[in-house]
Amino acid sequence: MTRKKVKLAFISDDSARKATYKKRKKGIIKKVSELTILCGIPACAIISNPFDSQTEVWPDPEGAKHVIERYQKSSVIDETKNVNQESFLLQRIVKARDQLKKQRLENHEKDLTILMFGYMQTKNLPDHLTVAELKDFDKLIHKNLKEIDNQIATTLA
Secondary structure (H helix, E strand, C coil): CCCCCCCCCCCCCHHHHHHHHHHHHHHHHHHHHHHHHHHCCCCCEEEECCCCCCEEEECCHHHHHHHHHHHHHHHHHCCCCCCCHHHHHHHHHHHHHHHHHHHHHHHHHHHHHHHHHHHHHHCCCCCCCCHHHHHHHHHHHHHHHHHHHHHHHHHHC
């Protein structure tokens, strides 16, 4: 038998609201207790009582204070993992710039490879190449020659 869906709204009847508060408080404390036992982590619950000035603290005020202090100290130590919107966006920009740089290098090498195959067919180099591009072209040719020599050596061995 399934439970009916609970309508989340303010309970206007005082006695019903108190009864619901007590049931829910007991359930929350039970869940925090189970979480600490099953997962082996320190946890606490602080629940403000709207019906009197007493605040419910689980497991006890000293234990809750210890958990809160430990949390505050860990956030100071682990500041590198705590990011705000600005630092997150800066990290994303740096990562995107690195990817762009890598992609440009890859595209440049592919352009030079196409140029190399064109040269092999026509025996002519375009006139618009700069000195830096010619040096890169030379490096690519030597790299490909080394790869061919390595493949020949492994085939013969």
